[in-house]
Amino acid sequence: MSEPVEPLLQAFHVSRYFQVGAGLFSAKKILRAVDDVSLQVMRGETLGLVGESGCGKSTLGRVVLRLLEPTGGRIAFEGQDLTLLSSSELRPLRRRMQIIFQDPYSSLNPRMSIRDIVGEGLLIHGMVKSRKELDERVAALLAKVGLRPEHRERYPHEFSGGQRQRIGIARALAVEPSFLVCDEPTSALDVSIQAQIVNLLLDLQETLGLSYLLISHDLKIVEFMSHRVAVMYLGKIVETGPTPQVFSRRAHPYTRALFSALPVPDPTRRTLRVLVEGDPPSPFDPPKGCAYHPRCPRAQPGRCDVEAPHPTEVEPRSGHFVACYFPEELVILRVATWVLPHQAAARSSILPNPNR
Amino acid sequence: MSDPHPVSEPPTLDVRGLTVGFDTDRGLLRAVDDVSFVLPRGGTLGLVGESGSGKSVTSLSLLNLLPSPQGRILAGSIRLQGRELVGLPEREWQKIRGARIATIFQEPMTSLNPVYSVGAQIVEAIRLHRDVSRREARARAIELLRWVGIPDPTSRIEAYPHQLSGGMRQRVMIAMALSCEPEVLIADEPTTALDVTIQAQILELLWSMQQRFAMSVLLITHDLGVVAHHVQRVAVMYAGRIVEEAPVEELFRLPLHPYSRGLLRSIPPMGTSLQGKRRRRLPTIEGAVPSLLDLPPGCRFGPRCELHQPRCSAEEPSLREIVPGRLVRCHFAEEWAS
Ligand SMILES: Nc1ncnc2c1ncn2[C@@H]1O[C@H](COP(=O)(O)OP(=O)(O)OP(=O)(O)O)[C@@H](O)[C@H]1O
Ligand SMILES: Nc1ncnc2c1ncn2[C@@H]1O[C@H](COP(=O)(O)OP(=O)(O)OP(=O)(O)O)[C@@H](O)[C@H]1O
Ligand code: SF4
Ligand code: SF4
Ligand SMILES: [Mg+2]
Ligand SMILES: [Mg+2]
Numbered sequence: 001m002s003e004p005v006e007p008l009l010q011a012f013h014v015s016r017y018f019q020v021g022a023g024l025f026s027a028k029k030i031l032r033a034v035d036d037v038s039l040q041v042m043r044g045e046t047l048g049l050v051g052e053s054g055c056g057k058s059t060l061g062r063v064v065l066r067l068l069e070p071t072g073g074r075i076a077f078e079g080q081d082l083t084l085l086s087s088s089e090l091r092p093l094r095r096r097m098q099i100i101f102q103d104p105y106s107s108l109n110p111r112m113s114i115r116d117i118v119g120e121g122l123l124i125h126g127m128v129k130s131r132k133e134l135d136e137r138v139a140a141l142l143a144k145v146g147l148r149p150e151h152r153e154r155y156p157h158e159f160s161g162g163q164r165q166r167i168g169i170a171r172a173l174a175v176e177p178s179f180l181v182c183d184e185p186t187s188a189l190d191v192s193i194q195a196q197i198v199n200l201l202l203d204l205q206e207t208l209g210l211s212y213l214l215i216s217h218d219l220k221i222v223e224f225m226s227h228r229v230a231v232m233y234l235g236k237i238v239e240t241g242p243t244p245q246v247f248s249r250r251a252h253p254y255t256r257a258l259f260s261a262l263p264v265p266d267p268t269r270r271t272l273r274v275l276v277e278g279d280p281p282s283p284f285d286p287p288k289g290c291a292y293h294p295r296c297p298r299a300q301p302g303r304c305d306v307e308a309p310h311p312t313e314v315e316p317r318s319g320h321f322v323a324c325y326f327p328e329e330l331v332i333l334r335v336a337t338w339v340l341p342h343q344a345a346a347r348s349s350i351l352p353n354p355n356r
Numbered sequence: 357m358s359d360p361h362p363v364s365e366p367p368t369l370d371v372r373g374l375t376v377g378f379d380t381d382r383g384l385l386r387a388v389d390d391v392s393f394v395l396p397r398g399g400t401l402g403l404v405g406e407s408g409s410g411k412s413v414t415s416l417s418l419l420n421l422l423p424s425p426q427g428r429i430l431a432g433s434i435r436l437q438g439r440e441l442v443g444l445p446e447r448e449w450q451k452i453r454g455a456r457i458a459t460i461f462q463e464p465m466t467s468l469n470p471v472y473s474v475g476a477q478i479v480e481a482i483r484l485h486r487d488v489s490r491r492e493a494r495a496r497a498i499e500l501l502r503w504v505g506i507p508d509p510t511s512r513i514e515a516y517p518h519q520l521s522g523g524m525r526q527r528v529m530i531a532m533a534l535s536c537e538p539e540v541l542i543a544d545e546p547t548t549a550l551d552v553t554i555q556a557q558i559l560e561l562l563w564s565m566q567q568r569f570a571m572s573v574l575l576i577t578h579d580l581g582v583v584a585h586h587v588q589r590v591a592v593m594y595a596g597r598i599v600e601e602a603p604v605e606e607l608f609r610l611p612l613h614p615y616s617r618g619l620l621r622s623i624p625p626m627g628t629s630l631q632g633k634r635r636r637r638l639p640t641i642e643g644a645v646p647s648l649l650d651l652p653p654g655c656r657f658g659p660r661c662e663l664h665q666p667r668c669s670a671e672e673p674s675l676r677e678i679v680p681g682r683l684v685r686c687h688f689a690e691e692w693a694s
Binding site: 018020021029050051052053054058102103104105106143146148150154157158159160161162163166184187188189190191192193194195196198199202217219220221224257258259266267280281282283284285 | 378380382404405406407408411412413423462463464465466505507508511514515519520521522523524527544545548549550551552553554555578580584585604605608618619622623624625636637638639640641644645647
């Protein structure tokens with residue numbers, strides 16, 4: 001395939017607020033889960049979306065599919081404005097936009113067999129002609145995600161966490177979408193099956209030109225799969241650009257902190273960690289100015305706490321944007337061998353052998 | 357095998373020969389088959405392995421929470437401070453569950469009640485085992501939520517589970533599990549929905565709890581980065597069985613079971629991106645896991661093993677100590693070790 005060029009999905013200044021509270025101890029409050037976010041995903045491209053837990057990634061993923069109504073902003077899919085369509089006009093588009101949900105269990109109907117869960121979309125969209133064809137299609141989809149044909153007859157509660165996650169993936173792929181929101185698609189999988197799913201998604205992208213919005217806490221997977229990446233903090237995108245640039249430069253102070261805590265799968269090595277200091281801010285009452293300023297080591301009073309920074313390009317024509325007044329310099333990030341005192345202690349107290 | 361600790365103190369949790377079955381319409385499915393391990397006081401054992409290999413079923417049996425009637429312990433023993441738990445009546449389990457053995461479930465939504473606020477659920481959990489006023493329990497709940505990094509806990513305590521993000525629900529579960537300072541914590545994928553920064557914070561929190569009151573932890577995870585830094589020993593499961601158990605450095609330095617080796621090889625390397633490298637793929641272990649209802653003869657990993665020999669399908673290898681402190685279930689482990 002040639003380089004991705006055409007935008008398949010575009011979001012312009014999209015927001016989603018929730019009204020919460022009015023409990024026994026509190027009044028109603030507004031929570032800005034997604035706050036003025038713009039992004040685009042090209043045909044055949046993967047946009048990775050990373051950020052702190054609770055920063056609004058899943059909400060954004062559902063809003064761009066209009067599974068959740070946006071509070072403001074516009075969303076264009078294949079050139080059509082989704083926000084203007086009625087639900088019946090939206091229906092034919094639904095097949096082409098699918099989602100792999102973050103929480104596999106609550107997204108699977110416990111009373112439906114795996115055949116019905118995976119095959120439902122095929123029936124709704126008239127993609128199979130007979131029961132036999134449905135069975136074959138479902139079996140083939142299950143095989144692709146490492147499950148077995150006889151699993152068709154079984155129900156969600158009979159599966160392990162990772163098996164359920166793969167049922168969700170088979171269901172999303174069944175209807176041959178062109179755009180897929182993958183919300184933590186491999187979080188419950190061992191590295192070998194994770195690799196199998198990642199390879200499957202890459203194969204589909206290469207052969208059919210699928211586009212993905214990939215939400216994940218696994219930075220290695222995001223790096224491996226994404227052409228571009230966006231970093232979110234408290235409802236806003238704070239850095240975005242081509243993956244190698246964002247991963248190597250880490251221009252936003254939050255990006256730098258986020259990446260530095262990554263544990264390396266090698267017990268003899270530790271990377272130097274910049275822990276994010278301070279409490280995460282309340283999304284009900286976001287800090288004035290740059291939302292990161294109360295925790296930011298580079299914050300300068302009088303500037304950062306007054307007005308929110310706008311995204312600016314890090315280098316001319318790099319396509320790499322950062323919303324920060326004082327972005328981090330380019331440094332060669334040295335991997336330091338650094339053992340916390342308690343980890344050194346832990347290491348020396350190897351457990352006694354089980355006496356068998 | 358010599359025991360470095362004299363007989364006086366039994367391990368906090370001692371699991372032997374645990375075998376768990378489910379009745380299915382195609383027969384009895386043994387999800388966990390002859391699994392043994394110990395959790396010493398204040399120690400951590402990591403449990404890793406293939407998706408569907410029996411890790412969560414193991415953890416459910418340690419809490420007597422197998423779905424009944426289809427799931428049950430077929431054989432084995434579970435001892436907490438020397439006391440046998442298998443066969444205890446439910447009334448006794450209620451005193452243990454949550455108070456002495458607590459768990460963080462793999463899927464928070466299956467164990468949080470959607471119709472109560474998370475605060476009410478934590479307060480309930482505290483008051484079930486501790487004689488404290490509602491007010492004290494609420495203050496404790498807020499403190500716990502702050503510990504696990506939930507912003508604005510005083511208002512978040514009113515939230516219902518669906519109003520929280522995936523990672524926040526997971527942290528609510530963690531707060532609930534720690535609320536009674538249990539002796540044993542079973543943490544089933546406790547940090548999968550968390551970014552690495554909060555993950556680090558939670559793991560530090562668990563570590564400090566271990567220091568403070570000698571909590572023992574069974575840490576089930578697919579994240580080998582977490583395993584590398586937060587556990588001392590690791591057990592690797594495949595198709596219902598432990599296939600290897602070793603100190604963590606040893607396993608990463610030289611995995612002895614071919615499945616462990618395949619697993620470590622599948623870790624995506626850092627610093628690899630798509631640009632300019634079309635058709636890049638991650639290494640996987642070829643083939644699929646066998647059906648637990650239709651296991652291959654001999655070694656369960658046989659059909660996928662690169663090193664398979666005729667003997668492997670004739671006879672199932674036993675789990676045995678290959679070098680001191682390292683247990684492996686492969687006929688040829690002695691050769692790989694030397
Ligand atoms: N239905 C809802 N009602 C009220 N608040 C909500 C609702 N859904 C989400 N939120 C809030 O919106 C914010 C963003 O949640 P979201 O699930 O999008 O986070 P996330 O980035 O996906 O986090 P994680 O990585 O933990 O999954 C959180 O503060 C959450 O509590
Ligand atoms: N209620 C049930 N009825 C029948 N089979 C079940 C039931 N619950 C679990 N199983 C089977 O038991 C096996 C072990 O499941 P378990 O949940 O322990 O796996 P796991 O190792 O935790 O996997 P994962 O890493 O994907 O969470 C699986 O093959 C699963 O299909
Ligand atoms: S704008 Fe200021 S506070 Fe915000 S990230 Fe940049 S330096 Fe930090
Ligand atoms: S016993 Fe044989 S088939 Fe099994 S892991 Fe060892 S070499 Fe492979
Ligand atoms: Mg989420
Ligand atoms: Mg599990």
